[in-house]
Amino acid sequence: MFRNKTFLTFLNACLAFLAVFIFFQIQQRDVVIKLNDHNLSMDAYQVRLKKNWTAAQIDQKLNDAKKIDDIQVHYRPRGSKKLTYFYGKGSFATPPMVSGNFFSKNDFVSDLSVAVVGQKLNQKLYKPKDQQYLKLNGRYVPVIGVMGEKISSNLDRQIFIAPSQKKLQQMKASQYDIMIDGDKNLQAAEIKAILPISEIQKSHSQQFVMTRWEWATTHWLELIGLLGIFAVMAIEIFLWRFSSHKFYTHILKAGAKVAQLALNEWASYSLFSGLGILAGTFIGCLTFSIQNYAALILYLISCFGAVSLLFKFFVKGGIKKSK
Structure with missing residues (x-):
C-alpha cells in the first residue's frame, strides 16, 4: 500500500x-493570550519609579521623547484586575473592536475622561440616546467603543479609560502597576533614559532558545x-x-x-x-x-x-x- x-x-x-x-x-x-493580558505584547515592560510622579508627568516625558515613537502605557490600580488607565503615543497596538472606536490622540489631552469597554459590559451601559455611558465610582463616563473578538477572553470584561487632564494630575505612580509596551525594538535603556526608573523587567519571563516558557x-x-x-x-x-x-x-x-x-x-x-x-x-x-x-x-x-x-x-x- x-x-x-x-x-x-x-x-x-x-x-x-x-x-x-x-x-x-x-x-x-x-x-x-494577548487579549487576556490587556492586549499587551510579550515584550511589554513593568516599571517602578524612584519618584512618585503623577501620570501627567510620566505621559508628558514620554510624549516629549524623540527616540520613542510608538508606545502605550497602562496604569492599573493596585488591587483591580479589570480597570486600566490608558495613554498612547504614535501607532500603538489597538484591541479588536466590536463597535465604535479606540482612543485617538485627542482623547489623551481632553478635559473629559472617555472609556472603551469589553463586550461583556455592553449590556450594562447606560444608553439614554445616541451616547452610551459607563457608571464607575458613582460617575458616568462616556463610552466611545466596545472591544471584543469572536473568541472569548478576559478583554471582554476590561475597562480602558483615557483619563482627563485633571484625573492625570491626581494619579500617583505609587498607586498603580505601570506597564509600558512599544514595538519589538523598544529597549529598557531607552525607558530608563526618559523616566526615573528604580526597577524595570519584562512582564513575561525570557528563556534560552524557547524565549517564552x-x-x-x-x-x-x-x-x-x-x-x-x-x-x-x-x-x-x-x-x-x-x-x-x-x-x-x-x-x-x-x-x-x-x-x-x-x-x-x-x-x-x-x-x-x-x-x-x-x-x-x-x-x-x-x-x-x-x-x-x-x-x-x-x-x-x-x-x-x-x-x-x-x-x-x-x-x-x-x-x-x-x-
Whole structure:
C-alpha cells in the first residue's frame, strides 16, 4: 500500500492540512493570550519609579521623547484586575473592536475622561440616546467603543479609560502597576533614559532558545501535534521500505544498479510526498485564515527536507540488503 503513489500523496496532503489547522489553533490561542493580558505584547515592560510622579508627568516625558515613537502605557490600580488607565503615543497596538472606536490622540489631552469597554459590559451601559455611558465610582463616563473578538477572553470584561487632564494630575505612580509596551525594538535603556526608573523587567519571563516558557506551556498540545505529524512522515519511510523488499529484490535480479534504483526511489517518493504537502497546505490555507505564513512554511519545508534525507539514507540501505 505504501508504494502506492496516490495513497502517499493523499496521506501527506492530510498531514499538511492538519499542520495548517494546528498553526491556526496556535494563532487563535496567541490572540487569546494577548487579549487576556490587556492586549499587551510579550515584550511589554513593568516599571517602578524612584519618584512618585503623577501620570501627567510620566505621559508628558514620554510624549516629549524623540527616540520613542510608538508606545502605550497602562496604569492599573493596585488591587483591580479589570480597570486600566490608558495613554498612547504614535501607532500603538489597538484591541479588536466590536463597535465604535479606540482612543485617538485627542482623547489623551481632553478635559473629559472617555472609556472603551469589553463586550461583556455592553449590556450594562447606560444608553439614554445616541451616547452610551459607563457608571464607575458613582460617575458616568462616556463610552466611545466596545472591544471584543469572536473568541472569548478576559478583554471582554476590561475597562480602558483615557483619563482627563485633571484625573492625570491626581494619579500617583505609587498607586498603580505601570506597564509600558512599544514595538519589538523598544529597549529598557531607552525607558530608563526618559523616566526615573528604580526597577524595570519584562512582564513575561525570557528563556534560552524557547524565549517564552509561557508560550510553550500554553501550546503544549499543538507542539505535540506538530511532532506527531513529523513522526508519521518518518514512519512512512519505514513502511515504504518494508513494503518494497520484494520489489527491490526483483528489480536487482533484473540487472538494476543499486545507486540508480535508490535515486529513482528517492525522486519518486520526494515528488509525490511534496505534491501531497503542497495540496494539503493550499486547501488548509483556503479553509483557515492564517495571519502569518512564515512559521507554517518553515515547518513544512523542514519536515519535507528532513524526511527526504532520511528516505534517501534508509532506503538506500534497504536496497543494499535486498541485493
